[in-house]
Amino acid sequence: MKERDIDQTISVYALRLGDDALILGHRLSEWCSNGPFLEEDIALTNVALDYVGRARNFLNYAAQLRGNGSTEDSLAYQRDCRDFTNFLMHELPRGDFAFTLARQYLLDEYEALFLAELLKSKDSDLAGIAAKSAKETSYHLRRSREWMLRLGGGTDESHRRLQLALDELTGYTTELFEMDDLERDLCEIGVAVDRSALFDRWFSAVSKTFAEANVTLPPASWAVKGGRIGFHTEHLGHLLAELQYVQRAYPGCRW
Amino acid sequence: MIQFDSKELSSSELEGLNAHFQERIDAEEKIEPKDWMPEKYRKNLIRQISQHAHSEVIGMQPEGNWITRAPTLHRKAVLLAKVQDEAGHGLYLYSSAETMGITREELIESLHDGSAKYAQIFNYPTLSWADMGALGWLVDGAAIVNQVSLQRTSYGPYARSMVRICKEESFHQRQGYHILMTLMEGSAEQKAMAQDAVNRFWWPSLMMFGPHDAASAHSAQSMKWKVKRQTNDELRQKFVDQSVEQAKAIGLTLPDPDLVWNEERGHFDFGEIDWAEFDRVVSGSGHCNRERVAHHRRAHDEGSWVRDAICAYEEKKRSREVA
Ligand SMILES: [Fe+2]
Ligand SMILES: [Fe+2]
Ligand SMILES: [Fe+2]
Numbered sequence: 001m002k003e004r005d006i007d008q009t010i011s012v013y014a015l016r017l018g019d020d021a022l023i024l025g026h027r028l029s030e031w032c033s034n035g036p037f038l039e040e041d042i043a044l045t046n047v048a049l050d051y052v053g054r055a056r057n058f059l060n061y062a063a064q065l066r067g068n069g070s071t072e073d074s075l076a077y078q079r080d081c082r083d084f085t086n087f088l089m090h091e092l093p094r095g096d097f098a099f100t101l102a103r104q105y106l107l108d109e110y111e112a113l114f115l116a117e118l119l120k121s122k123d124s125d126l127a128g129i130a131a132k133s134a135k136e137t138s139y140h141l142r143r144s145r146e147w148m149l150r151l152g153g154g155t156d157e158s159h160r161r162l163q164l165a166l167d168e169l170t171g172y173t174t175e176l177f178e179m180d181d182l183e184r185d186l187c188e189i190g191v192a193v194d195r196s197a198l199f200d201r202w203f204s205a206v207s208k209t210f211a212e213a214n215v216t217l218p219p220a221s222w223a224v225k226g227g228r229i230g231f232h233t234e235h236l237g238h239l240l241a242e243l244q245y246v247q248r249a250y251p252g253c254r255w
Numbered sequence: 256m257i258q259f260d261s262k263e264l265s266s267s268e269l270e271g272l273n274a275h276f277q278e279r280i281d282a283e284e285k286i287e288p289k290d291w292m293p294e295k296y297r298k299n300l301i302r303q304i305s306q307h308a309h310s311e312v313i314g315m316q317p318e319g320n321w322i323t324r325a326p327t328l329h330r331k332a333v334l335l336a337k338v339q340d341e342a343g344h345g346l347y348l349y350s351s352a353e354t355m356g357i358t359r360e361e362l363i364e365s366l367h368d369g370s371a372k373y374a375q376i377f378n379y380p381t382l383s384w385a386d387m388g389a390l391g392w393l394v395d396g397a398a399i400v401n402q403v404s405l406q407r408t409s410y411g412p413y414a415r416s417m418v419r420i421c422k423e424e425s426f427h428q429r430q431g432y433h434i435l436m437t438l439m440e441g442s443a444e445q446k447a448m449a450q451d452a453v454n455r456f457w458w459p460s461l462m463m464f465g466p467h468d469a470a471s472a473h474s475a476q477s478m479k480w481k482v483k484r485q486t487n488d489e490l491r492q493k494f495v496d497q498s499v500e501q502a503k504a505i506g507l508t509l510p511d512p513d514l515v516w517n518e519e520r521g522h523f524d525f526g527e528i529d530w531a532e533f534d535r536v537v538s539g540s541g542h543c544n545r546e547r548v549a550h551h552r553r554a555h556d557e558g559s560w561v562r563d564a565i566c567a568y569e570e571k572k573r574s575r576e577v578a
Contacts, residue, residue: 022328026323029322029323029331029335030323032315032319032322032335032338032339033315033316033319033338033550033551033554034554034557035554035558036554036555036557036558036559036561036562037558037561037562038312038342038345038346038349039346040558040561041315041342042339042342042343042346045335045338045339045342046339048335049332049335049336049339052328052331052332052335053332055328056328056329056332059328072328073327073328076328077326077327096557097557097558097561149568150564150565150568151561151564153567153568153571154563154564154565154566154567154568155560155563155564155567157560157563157564158560158561158563158564158567161560242323242324243323243324245324246324246325246326246384247326250442250444250445252442253326253441253442253444253445254437254440254441255326255327255330255384255434255437255438255441
């Protein structure tokens, strides 16, 4: 690849990672004032805040490489559904507390492995963002894992809700581990992470936790995918309508 | 906590305790949870701290209303952090109230049944992004004036929670002011949006300081016990004086034709508050009265299975450890 092409490819890669963080951060922020008790309101807001920060870091870098006056905000607020490249799992509505925490746990285990690899990226900007994010994720993971044990081992009701959440989530985990040509190319030059190589470790970690919590991640008999090519669920459009409302209603302003 | 049952004390003993209590107050000593205190002092403080705690928590709703719609990622992060702080303030204050022998669960129950109050300003709706500016600038601004004064309140735990809270509040006010400043530097529509927000929130923020001193039911006793250190009208005047300059600096007009500098008093004179409007909102006719409590109740009810799960899980863990 020519240098200019490499930059643009890395820009797309950073954009993907930024979209993941932005969309999940949005879903988490919806919990503000809706948590089961005040401490949990604070904790979920804290995780949301980490993800918004992470989104800004990745999007800022993507914008810088893209040039043409792009900014973190033009990327977040001025693209439509088909241009967003986050995984589908991130955009699913927040659901109940069990659903939010189950999704968070599945993603925290994934992020922990992913970021540990991205830390070694030959791209020092990506590696730097990964270093900061990895610290946050290790804290998120400790928390979400503890919640799996509490919900799985709490009451019949909490156990039932957790199992239901895992039944609904399982088919969205597949695409976390599927690579396309763009990421494969970047992987070859030591920039991107080979996500397909993370599956075994991820699966054994979550299986161990779920065994302890007495629930199961059902084997995927279905798999919905397409986030990385902008083939989204119907939920994303509504999320963006809300996220982008002010900038869409008053274009060209500073805020 | 040591429980003193006032009923078992003779009236002369009680008089002695009361006199000693007032001496300690007059000597600027802090009253601590284990100290003897008049039952009315305790009740008065529980009422005030609970109202303050609920205000922090209910106040999360009108601002939470804009987190998902914040116009830039920077603004979103700042607003999230701000609302998170308010939740933290609610926590400190619930803990302060708990030192007086009431539980958080009881406090929440009285919020839901309507017997506990919260700041009326949160019964006004947040309709535009500029409202995040007006809330931060005016509502947190008014809260700071009040809370700085309360750092010297006579009840130790309450005074200490005010010290912690005040450190964070000035950041809240600045972020609100900065939102308005940016709007006032923007398009005609943005300026109008900012002015409209200030028009709606100015008078309710003056009402936050409570009735005039002459009409305030709790004021005189609260001053004597040094629960309050400055009167409602003194604090309100301080807030008006500081706001006039800040409004002018960014080209905002405060919606009060009677607002004028009084050389003799060294303060701004301002118009009379519409107390009928205040009463109307207090008695349930604000846009969001029912909404705010219902939202809190819904989140609380929806969370009950989660709280039950924690209890059950901890219980099982304990019995495993014993076995
Ligand atoms: Fe406040
Ligand atoms: Fe506060
Ligand atoms: Fe505040």
